[in-house]
Amino acid sequence: SQELEQSPQSLIVQEGKNLTINCTSSKTLYGLYWYKQKYGEGLIFLMMLQKGGEEKSHEKITAKLDEKKQQSSLHITASQPSHAGIYLCGAGAPNSGGSNYKLTFGKGTLLTVNP
Amino acid sequence: ETGVTQTPRHLVMGMTNKKSLKCEQHLGHNAMYWYKQSAKKPLELMFVYSLEERVENNSVPSRFSPECPNSSHLFLHLHTLQPEDSALYLCASSHYLSWDPYEQYFGPGTRLTVT
Numbered sequence: 001s002q003e004l005e006q007s008p009q010s011l012i013v014q015e016g017k018n019l020t021i022n023c024t025s026s027k028t029l030y031g032l033y034w035y036k037q038k039y040g041e042g043l044i045f046l047m048m049l050q051k052g053g054e055e056k057s058h059e060k061i062t063a064k065l066d067e068k069k070q071q072s073s074l075h076i077t078a079s080q081p082s083h084a085g086i087y088l089c090g091a092g093a094p095n096s097g098g099s100n101y102k103l104t105f106g107k108g109t110l111l112t113v114n115p
Numbered sequence: 116e117t118g119v120t121q122t123p124r125h126l127v128m129g130m131t132n133k134k135s136l137k138c139e140q141h142l143g144h145n146a147m148y149w150y151k152q153s154a155k156k157p158l159e160l161m162f163v164y165s166l167e168e169r170v171e172n173n174s175v176p177s178r179f180s181p182e183c184p185n186s187s188h189l190f191l192h193l194h195t196l197q198p199e200d201s202a203l204y205l206c207a208s209s210h211y212l213s214w215d216p217y218e219q220y221f222g223p224g225t226r227l228t229v230t
Binding site: 009043088090 | 221223
């Protein structure tokens with residue numbers, strides 16, 4: 001089965017600093033999703049990457065997909081306290097026994113942004 | 116009320132207790148999901164319902180019993196739990212039984228502690 005390894009497990013940065021979170025898959029990536037979770041809240045969908053080399057941005061968050069490396073990175077520029085939370089990556093696989101609703105998730109990266 | 120709601124938000128129960136978690140959505144979605152999020156573990160899919168019919172039981176112990184009386188409500192009945200069952204239980208819903216992150220909504224979760 002597919003496994004997603006996220007690094008780092010946790011990260012503490014000073015407000016205004018840039019940071020990168022990585023998500024590496026044990027198998028070929030066919031779609032990679034990034035979510036953010038705040039304590040006591042559900043997952044909030046951030047971005048979906050489907051093609052190798054694809055890059056998407058939303059406000060100060062940029063995600064890239066490196067298909068060859070089976071890896072995705074999430075980069076935050078000029079971090080703010082509002083960026084704090086847990087970032088999760090999720091990946092799907094084609095023909096998951098006909099179950100196209102099954103996703104594999106990483107363990108998450110806990111981001112703390114100090115003012 | 117919009118989105119996916121879950122009650123209670125926090126629950127502490129003894130190993131001999133019986134309790135139920137409730138999830139509700141009024142988004143007109145046809146599929147609902149239960150996930151378990153344990154500390155330092157990836158998000159795990161537990162059960163999936165589509166049109167009130169269970170389509171997935173991801174090797175979940177029988178001490179967890181789901182119920183979907185209608186397309187808007189999903190329950191997770193708990194009995195004789197173990198301390199290792201302590202986790203955040205997330206409910207999600209989607210329009211159809213597929214993973215389209217643009218259409219999938221997560222509830223805030225129920226933080227369960229088993230003593």
